[in-house]
Amino acid sequence: MLSTIGAAIALFVATNIDDIFVLLGFFADRKFRASQVIIGQYLGVAALVAVSVLASLISLVVAPEYVGLLGLLPILIGLKRLYNLWKGEADDETDVPAAAGLGNILAVAAVTVANGGDNIGIYTPAFATSTSAEITIMVVVFAIMVAIWLAFSHWLVNHPSLGAPIRRYGHIAVPFVLIAIGILVLHEQNSLSLLQNLN
Structure with a gap:
């Protein structure tokens, strides 16, 4: 259970560091009430989790080794972010009028x-490589982490000077975390052997 909680925390942090900057923008905008930002963030994260759970259901009919190949996705995302950093490009952000x-x-x-x-x-x-109980634990951890993310972002808005180091260095660590998660998924599901057999 502790390993599942730890994995859920790592997954959330790795995929939501950039979300802090989005939340900072909303909390700093006087047109948005804090309650609107909180509800909207929970709705958005819930939608992402629901789509991910549905997509993971392929694990019911596909061997774990093949499901584990999905670990290539975070590796590719991490490599893309590293490339963007190398090229000096920022990830695309979506602006929605208030x-x-x-x-x-x-x-x-x-x-x-x-x-x-x-x-x-x-x-x-x-999710595809976890039991239903582990998925439930992950979803609960995600809900708690969203609350922490919201509270932290709101706090940073009130202390803007503390946000500068995060804006400067936080995006650099994310690609490496994503690549590490992908490699871990490939290793745990013995999917690396499938890739080796292709040679």
Whole structure:
């Protein structure tokens, strides 16, 4: 159970570091109430998790070694981010104009989903190689981590000078974490042997 919790925390952090910057923008915008940002973020993350769980159901009919090949996705995402860093390019961000009430909530949710393609690519193999009990634990951990992310982002908005080092260096660590997660998935499901047999 502790290993599942640890893995869930690592998965969430690796896929949501960039989301802190999105949350900072919403919390700093006076057109958005904190409650709208919170609800919108939870809706967005819930949508990403739901899609990932559905995608992981292929594990019911496919051998674990082949499911483990999904570990190539976080590796590719990590390599793409490394390439972007090398080229000096930033990840694309989606800007959604602020609207009132429900529109604000949907705007936050939409940005969360648009910014979460890597979440699906990484959560899917993790869910596909986990039991239903482990998936439940991961989802609960994700819900708790969203609350922590929201609280931390809100705190940073009130202390903008503390956010500067994170903006400067946080994006550099993410690609390496993603690549490590992908390699771990390939190793745990013995999928590396399939890749070796291709040679």
